[in-house]
Amino acid sequence: MDTPGGPEHDTRRSSAAPLIALAATLAALVAALIWVAHITREPIALNRQSRVSAALEALLPPGSYDNDVLADTIEVRAPELLGTEQPVVVYRVRKDGRPVAAVLRPVAPDGYRGPIELMVAIAYDGTIIGVQVLRHNETPGLGAQFETRRADWLDAFAGLSLSNPPQQRWTVRKDGGDFDAFTGATITPRAIVKAVRRTLEFYHTNRERLYE
Amino acid sequence: MDTRNETWRNDFVLVAALCPLLAASDTLVSALTVGLAALVSALAASGIIAALGHWLERDLRFLTVVLVTTLVVAILDLMLSAWFHVARQSAGLYLLLIPANLALVHLNTEPHARGLLRRVATLMLAVVGVLLVMGLAREAVGRGSVLHDAQALIGSHGREITLFRVDMGFLLAMLPPGAFIALGLLLAVRNWLRASRTNAQ
Numbered sequence: 001m002d003t004p005g006g007p008e009h010d011t012r013r014s015s016a017a018p019l020i021a022l023a024a025t026l027a028a029l030v031a032a033l034i035w036v037a038h039i040t041r042e043p044i045a046l047n048r049q050s051r052v053s054a055a056l057e058a059l060l061p062p063g064s065y066d067n068d069v070l071a072d073t074i075e076v077r078a079p080e081l082l083g084t085e086q087p088v089v090v091y092r093v094r095k096d097g098r099p100v101a102a103v104l105r106p107v108a109p110d111g112y113r114g115p116i117e118l119m120v121a122i123a124y125d126g127t128i129i130g131v132q133v134l135r136h137n138e139t140p141g142l143g144a145q146f147e148t149r150r151a152d153w154l155d156a157f158a159g160l161s162l163s164n165p166p167q168q169r170w171t172v173r174k175d176g177g178d179f180d181a182f183t184g185a186t187i188t189p190r191a192i193v194k195a196v197r198r199t200l201e202f203y204h205t206n207r208e209r210l211y212e
Numbered sequence: 213m214d215t216r217n218e219t220w221r222n223d224f225v226l227v228a229a230l231c232p233l234l235a236a237s238d239t240l241v242s243a244l245t246v247g248l249a250a251l252v253s254a255l256a257a258s259g260i261i262a263a264l265g266h267w268l269e270r271d272l273r274f275l276t277v278v279l280v281t282t283l284v285v286a287i288l289d290l291m292l293s294a295w296f297h298v299a300r301q302s303a304g305l306y307l308l309l310i311p312a313n314l315a316l317v318h319l320n321t322e323p324h325a326r327g328l329l330r331r332v333a334t335l336m337l338a339v340v341g342v343l344l345v346m347g348l349a350r351e352a353v354g355r356g357s358v359l360h361d362a363q364a365l366i367g368s369h370g371r372e373i374t375l376f377r378v379d380m381g382f383l384l385a386m387l388p389p390g391a392f393i394a395l396g397l398l399l400a401v402r403n404w405l406r407a408s409r410t411n412a413q
Contacts, residue, residue, distance in 0.1 A: 021264055021268075022272060022276055025264060025280065026283070029260075029284070030283065033290075036287045044294050047294070137305060
C-alpha cells in the first residue's frame with residue numbers, strides 16, 4: 001500500500017542502514033580487539049619478561065651473585081643520558097650483601113629505524129660486563145648485523161669504561177673512534193656506542209644512589 | 213573482457229597483493245609466518261565484508277575494507293605476540309602492512325562479485341605460494357640454509373639445514389631489493405613457460 005511518506009521513508013532507510021551495519025560491525029570488531037588485548041596481556045608480558053631474564057643470564061656469569069636480580073630493581077629517570085623520557089629499570093646485582101654490578105636498560109634513541117632498547121651490565125667499579133640488544137627495528141643484514149653477521153660486535157664493549165678508551169675515541173672509527181661500524185651501516189653502531197657511553201656517564205655520577 | 217585483458221588484470225592484482233609483503237620473504241620461516249598471517253586475516257576480513265556485502269554502497273566500501281582489515285590485523289598481531297612471539301619478532305614490521313595489501317586486493321576485485329571469499333582465498337593462496345618459493349630461494353642463496361629459525365614457528369621439531377657455510381653470503385639476496393629481483397626472475401620464468409606453451413600450440 002502506498003502512503004505519502006512511504007518512498008521518502010524508504011530512501012532514508014537505504015542511506016542509513018549501511019551506516020548502521022558498518023557501525024555495528026566495527027563495534028563488534030573493537031569489542032573483539034579489547035577482549036583479545038585482555039587475554040593476551042599476560043602472555044605478552046611473560047614473553048617480554050623471558051627476553052629480559054635471558055639477556056640477564058647472558059650478561060651475568062652464574063655464581064657471581066646471590067640476590068634475586070629480577071626483583072631487586074629501582075627505576076631512574078635521566079632522559080639526557082639514558083635516552084628515554086620513561087623511567088629506566090636498574091637491576092642491582094649483589095653477593096653477600098655487597099654490590100657487584102648494576103644492569104641498566106637504556107635506549108639508543110637515534111637508531112636507523114627507531115629507538116634501540118639496550119641492556120648494559122656495569123661492574124661496581126665502572127667497567128662494562130656486557131651489552132645486549134633487547135629490542136630494535138634495524139634493517140636485517142645491515143643495521144642488525146650485531147645479531148647475525150657480526151654477532152661478536154657487542155662483545156667489544158666488555159672491559160671498557162668511561163676512561164678506556166678516552167672520551168673522544170668513544171665512537172665509531174668513521175668519527176675517529178675505536179669501534180668498528182658495519183659494512184653499509186654506520187648509524188646503528190654509532191647510536192649504540194653513544195648510548196653505552198652515556199650510560200657509563202650516568203653510572204659514574206649516580207653510582208652510590210643506584211645501590212641504595 | 214577478452215581473456216588477454218583478464219589475465220593482465222589478474223597479474224596486476226597478484227603483484228599488487230604481493231608487493232607490501234615481498235620484503236618479508238628473506239627466509240622460509242618468515243615468509244611462511246607473514247604468508248599465513250596475510251591468508252588468515254584476508255579470509256577473516258573478506259568474510260566480514262562479504263557478509264556486509266549488499267549493505268555497502270560503493271562510497272563506503274573502501275572505508276569499510278580499510279577499517280575492517282586494520283582491526284582484524286591488530287587482533288591477529290596481538291595473538292601472534294602472545295603465542296608466537298619469536299616468529300612475530302622477525303616478521304613484525306611487515307604484518308602491519310597487511311591492511312594496505314588487502315585494501316589493494318579489495319579495490320581490484322569487483323565490488324559485489326559473487327564468491328568474493330573464494331576469489332580472495334585463491335589469490336591469497338597464490339601469494340603464500342609465491343612468498344614460500346621466494347623465501348626458499350632467497351634463504352638458500354643469501355644464507356646457504358633452509359629453515360633458519362624454524363623453532364620460532366614449529367617448536368623443537370624445527371631444525372635448520374645448512375646447505376653450505378657462508379658468512380651471510382650473498383647479502384643482496386637477503387635485503388629488500390633482493391625480493392624484487394627474485395620476483396622479477398620468477399615472473400620471467402613464468403612468462404617464458406607461458407610463451408613456450410603458446411608456441412607449442
